[in-house]
Amino acid sequence: MNKAALLVVFCMTLFVPVCAQGIHFDSYPSHPRLLVKQGEEQKIKSGLAHNPEILRLHEYLLRQCDAFAMKPMLTYKKEGKRLLAVSREALRRIFYLSYAYRMTGEEKYLLRAEQEMIAVCSFNDWNPSHFLDTGEMTMAVALGYDWLFDKLSPDTRKLVKEAILNKGFAPSRDKRYNWFLSASNNWNQVCNAGLVYGALAVLEDHPEEAREIIERALSTVGLTLKGYAPDGAYPEGYNYWGYGTTFQVLMNAALESALGSDGGLSEAEGFLASARFMQFMTGTTGKCFNFSDSRESVFALPAMYWFADKLQDPSLLWNEKDILSRAELSFSDEENRFLPLIPIYGSQYKMKELMPPATKLWVGNGQTPVVLIRTGWQDGEGFYLGIKGGTASTSHAHMDAGSFVFDALGVRWVQDLGMQEYYSLEKENVDLWNSSQEGQRWDVFRYNNLAHSTLTVNGKYHRVKGFVPVTNIYSDDHKLGASLEMTGLFGGDLKSAVREVALINEKYLSVTDRVQADGQPASVRWTIVTGAVPRVLDSHMVELKKDGKCMQLIVDSPSATAVSILDNVSKNSYDAPNEGTYRVVLDVNLESGQSEEIKVRLVPATDR
Numbered sequence: 001m002n003k004a005a006l007l008v009v010f011c012m013t014l015f016v017p018v019c020a021q022g023i024h025f026d027s028y029p030s031h032p033r034l035l036v037k038q039g040e041e042q043k044i045k046s047g048l049a050h051n052p053e054i055l056r057l058h059e060y061l062l063r064q065c066d067a068f069a070m071k072p073m074l075t076y077k078k079e080g081k082r083l084l085a086v087s088r089e090a091l092r093r094i095f096y097l098s099y100a101y102r103m104t105g106e107e108k109y110l111l112r113a114e115q116e117m118i119a120v121c122s123f124n125d126w127n128p129s130h131f132l133d134t135g136e137m138t139m140a141v142a143l144g145y146d147w148l149f150d151k152l153s154p155d156t157r158k159l160v161k162e163a164i165l166n167k168g169f170a171p172s173r174d175k176r177y178n179w180f181l182s183a184s185n186n187w188n189q190v191c192n193a194g195l196v197y198g199a200l201a202v203l204e205d206h207p208e209e210a211r212e213i214i215e216r217a218l219s220t221v222g223l224t225l226k227g228y229a230p231d232g233a234y235p236e237g238y239n240y241w242g243y244g245t246t247f248q249v250l251m252n253a254a255l256e257s258a259l260g261s262d263g264g265l266s267e268a269e270g271f272l273a274s275a276r277f278m279q280f281m282t283g284t285t286g287k288c289f290n291f292s293d294s295r296e297s298v299f300a301l302p303a304m305y306w307f308a309d310k311l312q313d314p315s316l317l318w319n320e321k322d323i324l325s326r327a328e329l330s331f332s333d334e335e336n337r338f339l340p341l342i343p344i345y346g347s348q349y350k351m352k353e354l355m356p357p358a359t360k361l362w363v364g365n366g367q368t369p370v371v372l373i374r375t376g377w378q379d380g381e382g383f384y385l386g387i388k389g390g391t392a393s394t395s396h397a398h399m400d401a402g403s404f405v406f407d408a409l410g411v412r413w414v415q416d417l418g419m420q421e422y423y424s425l426e427k428e429n430v431d432l433w434n435s436s437q438e439g440q441r442w443d444v445f446r447y448n449n450l451a452h453s454t455l456t457v458n459g460k461y462h463r464v465k466g467f468v469p470v471t472n473i474y475s476d477d478h479k480l481g482a483s484l485e486m487t488g489l490f491g492g493d494l495k496s497a498v499r500e501v502a503l504i505n506e507k508y509l510s511v512t513d514r515v516q517a518d519g520q521p522a523s524v525r526w527t528i529v530t531g532a533v534p535r536v537l538d539s540h541m542v543e544l545k546k547d548g549k550c551m552q553l554i555v556d557s558p559s560a561t562a563v564s565i566l567d568n569v570s571k572n573s574y575d576a577p578n579e580g581t582y583r584v585v586l587d588v589n590l591e592s593g594q595s596e597e598i599k600v601r602l603v604p605a606t607d608r
Contacts, residue, residue, distance in 0.1 A: 031149035047347025092337035128171035135194030186244030232273030233364025289386035380410030
């Protein structure tokens with residue numbers, strides 16, 4: 001069988017849609033061809049004239065470009081094993097400056113972009129041992145090369161092209177560095193997307209190498225795209241949707257603009273549906289459901305504008321409108337380098353005319369099942385409930401299966417402590433990426449089940465490979481929520497464990513756990529994590545207070561247990577502090593074979 005035939009078979013076994021027809025390597029536009037082709041700037045400018053929110057962002061981008069002139073050129077400076085901060089800043093600067101030049105024609109932006117490209121292309125390497133750094137840097141210089149091609153000096157074009165070939169493509173063939181090709185997480189998307197940008201940028205001069213890079217990406221990125229199936233629940237959570245999915249969007253959009261087709265990538269099961277998943281991941285407090293390695297703060301999602309355009313569904317931009325309407329525009333390192341995507345795909349939408357989503361409930365199955373409920377779409381209005389199933393064995397996972405977050409009265413009452421910054425652990429030689437049952441990852445306080453709003457049995461960590469499916473959905477206004485089968489987390493210490501979490505009549509939250517011991521006694525700990533100040537009123541009632549609001553936690557059963565309050569202070573020197581947070585716990589002791597129902601309500605004080 002020849003190589004071409006082998007490639008087709010390989011594609012089909014991994015991911016059928018990427019083998020769809022429509023990619024023509026012999027027919028492509030001249031530069032610029034990535035995202036915005038020659039002459040398409042006018043459409044963006046016309047949209048800005050009728051869209052003050054997007055115009056305000058456009059002006060912000062220009063101010064940022066002016067500020068770059070006061071900054072030194074980037075240098076090769078690693079943090080631990082990573083050059084990633086430098087690569088991301090290069091992408092931010094070159095993307096902004098190239099955008100600014102194409103939109104204004106002002107030479108100062110062209111000159112600074114060229115200087116930035118020369119600086120990073122003169123590095124000895126782009127740190128291929130941590131290939132995310134290489135992927136983002138390749139994308140950065142490819143964008144500048146393509147968008148500014150006719151204006152760059154011949155020497156600069158030569159330098160950039162050789163850097164793409166030697167610092168991007170060459171190490172991607174080295175087995176020491178290219179493990180991302182077999183990964184099923186965001187690394188696959190980010191690294192492949194950066195390389196595809198490089199390939200599309202140098203396509204006319206190096207057609208065979210470019211085609212090899214693109215076809216390899218099409219045949220391997222499906223490993224990650226499978227994670228969106230069947231409904232769009234991204235397994236790595238909020239932060240990594242913002243990362244991996246944005247690079248997937250960048251790849252898809254560039255293939256479409258340059259070659260006329262993304263080869264079926266956008267039609268991957270669940271991929272387009274993941275936009276609604278991500279929208280429902282933000283609560284009524286403006287905080288996200290930060291399961292797995294995620295922070296609680298939300299950030300702008302420039303890729304959402306591509307989804308809205310692709311699906312012709314501007315309601316997907318409801319949360320984005322709030323971010324652009326803030327009194328002061330401010331963006332984090334998570335999203336700031338992608339901001340030009342907002343005017344590129346969003347300038348035609350009048351933000352003040354957007355309508356909120358029409359539904360209260362979103363359900364996603366797959367590797368990380370979630371049930372997301374939002375009863376109001378104005379800030380602080382209504383309830384928000386996020387419920388998570390799944391497993392600790394997925395990429396970036398915590399032992400948080402069965403956990404939930406809960407917003408009411410504009411306050412987050414039940415929270416997730418979220419991730420701890422990687423470098424803070426790596427510099428202490430914590431074996432953070434060992435996710436085996438005995439791996440040190442689970443000794444990190446924020447990562448194990450003891451510090452999540454879930455169940456713990458006999459003081460043990462959850463079983464890493466235990467999986468929690470959603471077994472029932474409650475979808476009427478009387479009861480909005482889900483049931484989860486949690487038995488697999490406990491390694492035989494319980495015969496059965498079923499959790500039901502639901503909003504009742506949109507008045508209060510009910511959490512019911514039905515547990516049964518197996519052939520030996522068992523100790524079950526019920527936990528919620530809260531940033532509210534708890535006060536025990538009696539053995540079955542706790543008052544939670546925060547921001548002048550009050551919530552009552554009421555234990556309806558069992559009658560023989562008493563509630564207690566724990567701090568979130570860890571014994572490990574490497575753990576991040578968790579000031580201002582607490583755990584409210586119930587300890588229930590079961591005899592051999594005994595069944596028990598643990599039933600707790602969280603009731604806004606005004607409705608008790």
